[in-house]
Amino acid sequence: MISLDMANDTDLEQLSEQALSNMARLRPVLDKIADKWTIMILTVLCPKPSRFNEIKRRLHGITHKALADALKRLERNGLVTRTVLPTAPIGVEYAITPLGHSLRQPFEALCAWALDHGDAMTEASAAHDHARKAG
Amino acid sequence: MISLDMANDTDLEQLSEQALSNMARLRPVLDKIADKWTIMILTVLCPKPSRFNEIKRRLHGITHKALADALKRLERNGLVTRTVLPTAPIGVEYAITPLGHSLRQPFEALCAWALDHGDAMTEASAAHDHARKAG
DNA sequence: CCGGATCCGGGGCGATACTG
DNA sequence: CAGTATCGCCCCGGATCCGG
Numbered sequence: 560m561i562s563l564d565m566a567n568d569t570d571l572e573q574l575s576e577q578a579l580s581n582m583a584r585l586r587p588v589l590d591k592i593a594d595k596w597t598i599m600i601l602t603v604l605c606p607k608p609s610r611f612n613e614i615k616r617r618l619h620g621i622t623h624k625a626l627a628d629a630l631k632r633l634e635r636n637g638l639v640t641r642t643v644l645p646t647a648p649i650g651v652e653y654a655i656t657p658l659g660h661s662l663r664q665p666f667e668a669l670c671a672w673a674l675d676h677g678d679a680m681t682e683a684s685a686a687h688d689h690a691r692k693a694g
Numbered sequence: 695m696i697s698l699d700m701a702n703d704t705d706l707e708q709l710s711e712q713a714l715s716n717m718a719r720l721r722p723v724l725d726k727i728a729d730k731w732t733i734m735i736l737t738v739l740c741p742k743p744s745r746f747n748e749i750k751r752r753l754h755g756i757t758h759k760a761l762a763d764a765l766k767r768l769e770r771n772g773l774v775t776r777t778v779l780p781t782a783p784i785g786v787e788y789a790i791t792p793l794g795h796s797l798r799q800p801f802e803a804l805c806a807w808a809l810d811h812g813d814a815m816t817e818a819s820a821a822h823d824h825a826r827k828a829g
Numbered sequence: 830c831c832g833g834a835t836c837c838g839g840g841g842c843g844a845t846a847c848t849g
Numbered sequence: 850c851a852g853t854a855t856c857g858c859c860c861c862g863g864a865t866c867c868g869g
Binding site for chain 4: 622
């Protein structure tokens with residue numbers, strides 16, 4: 560633990576100032592990547608580049624438009640590349656960039672947590688609803 | 695075309711089945727936690743419990759309603775607790791639960807990435823826009 | 830057939846005002 | 850100070866159409 564407990568309010572102010580400035584820098588980035596599809600798309604793209612409908616198939620549940628928009632955003636942010644294949648019919652291949660690849664570890668940590676604690680969250684929700692129903 | 699791809703697909707089908715089933719389990723969890731405010735709220739609550747307006751002040755930019763909704767969701771999912779303080783005027787303290795605390799590491803990884811690569815993303819966006827403007 | 834753009838309706842989010 | 854209710858807008862999501 561940190562000597563945080565020992566700090567008085569003034570010190571806490573000082574400390575939180577930095578936390579705040581960090582968060583000010585954090586917010587715009589999180590706005591871009593903390594979207595539920597971003598994680599799953601990059602996860603799909605990680606092992607190998609894929610085409611549009613291939614991604615769509617793997618993410619059964621995602622909408623045509625949602626996927627298109629997400630891919631556009633990811634491309635704009637430099638996380639994936641978009642390559643038109645000279646095939647007939649036309650094919651478009653999406654690949655993950657090094658920058659996008661660097662996101663893999665954080666995302667994996669998050670996914671691992673999700674798999675580990677997803678049930679706990681479900682139980683918590685159920686318990687909460689039950690209590691609310693009882694109350 | 696491409697019976698070759700189909701052969702590949704069959705093998706990949708096997709492999710991706712697991713990835714898919716993982717992702718099927720992932721999706722509902724990510725739906726709950728992969729929200730941009732969740733991360734920042736838990737980050738704020740991590741060092742010490744805080745009251746409503748205290749959180750709001752630290753997240754300058756968040757709306758009253760957004761914060762209220764997010765806190766309700768977090769409480770429902772067992773990530774934070776809500777305690778009414780017997781003070782006058784009434785105060786409510788939000789604290790992080792062990793479950794919520796277990797999210798800290800994944801989130802820290804994500805935040806670290808954001809701080810490291812945020813600029814790269816910004817540059818990428820700018821470059822993309824510039825190219826688009828030129829085209 | 831594949832990938833993308835457009836249009837429109839509904840839900841979510843933000844701002845304000847009010848209660849305890 | 851904390852929370853809810855209401856309204857209005859925007860944006861997301863679904864359907865349809867277009868180009869290759």
